[in-house]
Amino acid sequence: MVVNYKVFKKVSPNGKLTVYLGKRDFVDHISCVEPIDGVILLDSDYLTGRKVFGQVICSFRYGREEDEVMGLKFQKDLYLCSSQIYPQPExxxxxxxxxxxxxxxxLGPNAFPFTFNIPQNAPASVTIQPGVQDQGEPCGIHYFIKTFVGESEIDRSHRRSTISLAIRKVQFAPSKTGRQPCTVVRKDFMLSPGELELEVVLDKQVYHHGEKVAVNICIRNNSNKTVKKIKTMVQQGVDVMLFQNGQYRSTIASIETEEGCPIQPGSxxxxxxxxxPELGTNKDRRGIALDGxxxxxxxxxxxSTLLASSDQKDAFGIVVSYTAKVKLYLGALGGEVSAELPFLLMHPKVRYSTVLCRIA
Known part of the structure; x- marks a missing residue:
């Protein structure tokens, strides 16, 4: 069986270096991350007496580029790994x-392989959706491979002999799912007998992008209050670990209904x-977290961001989570009753097969 694979290629501005990669998405399996393996093609005459280095850089932009003034920079670059590609160590x-x-x-004798290993606790690629009028690079976590000609790994690279190729670090849905999410909220009222019970159940814990989230609601009204309206929503939680108060939530899908209402006492x-939950209905909303x-x-x-341990949160620059929330409206004097259930929203795991590659 012969299958044609796409090979990603990028050439330096001076045409002396060319990088080839088989893919640009590298999977984080929690316990390990797929290695970045590729090939670089060099111009032998140009590289006489020179060295070529490669690096994997994680760039975390946490502020708008247009707000950077007087040397202030809202970006941190983390060099995850670095090595000499040419001449290759013996x-x-x-x-x-x-x-x-x-x-x-x-490619011949002037081609050299390279392999980089991303650390296990490196954050996943995330982009914060900019506003319509925002300019410059969007906030978020971005990865790229940098190859350059220099005397050492810390040498300042020249633009004409440097290649920067963007990649992504991604996570897929786990093969083993947890228990079916379920919660029960009971609320009693001062000077009123009985209580209002709200039970919320999701049909599963892990949803794939584009799937419908089925929210099963059971309301038992043993109080003397009346439920006048029901609202169900999916909220995206974004936790920017760099800031102490960097947590916020955005409602990305919601339904409000009075069908079956009012729910009278004893009903x-x-x-x-x-x-x-999908991007199509949130394309103009600033601050929504997107895959890199x-x-x-x-x-x-x-x-959703998967963590092997909650202690690793600080290392993950941006942590994304999802919750389904149900809210009951009891009128101006009765207040509200709400229940929340967390769930995972991810891509299904891609299955690879071993095949012979044909390079065009």
Missing amino acids: KQDLNLTKLQERLLKK TLQKIMYLT QLKKQDTNLAS
């Missing part, structure tokens, strides 16, 4: 992938409400 032992082997065979109502973007590619709402 003791270097690389386990080449099939793609690297075929690229080396096709019961069971209802299923469907919500679809690559040029000329569409994206979607950011996937």
Whole structure:
């Protein structure tokens, strides 16, 4: 079986360096991250007496570029790994992938392989959706591979002999799901007998992007209050770990209904409400978290952030979560009753098969 794979290629401005990558999305499996493996093609005459270095950089922009004045910069760059690609160290032992082997065979003796390993606790790629009038680079966490010609790893690179290729670090939905989310909220009222009970159940814990979220609602009104309206919503929580008060929530899908209302004292109502959290209905909303973007590619709402331990939160620059919330309106004097359930919104795990690659 022969399958054509897309190979990503980028050339330096002076045409002397060319980087080849088989993919630009690298999966975080919680316990480990897929290695970044590629090949660089060099101009031998230009590189006489020179060295080539490669780095993986995680860039965290936490403020608007247009607000940077008097040397203030709302961006932090973290160098996750760095190594010398050419001349290759003598003791270097690389386990080449099939793609690297075929690229080396096709490109000739001036091609050299490289492999970078992203640390386990590095944050996932996230982009904060800018406003309509915002300019410059969007806030969020972005990754790119940088290859350059220099004397050392800390040497200042020159633009004409430097290649910066954007990549993404992504997470997929876990194969093992947890318990079905369920919660019960009971509220009693001062100087009133009985209580109002709200039970909310989701049909599963993990949803894929584009799926409908089924919210099962059961209301048992054993109080003397009247439920006049029901509102169900999906909220996206964004926690920017750099700031002490950097948490906020955005409602990305909601339904408000009076069907079955008013729910009189002593009555019961069971209802299923469907919500679809998607980017299409939130494209103009500033501050919505999106999956990391690559040029000329569409994206979607950011996937939920999976952590091996809650202690790792500080290392993840932006933590994204989702909750389904149901709110009952009891009128001006009765107040409100609400219940929340967290769930995961992610992409399904991609299954790869071992095949022979044909390089065009």
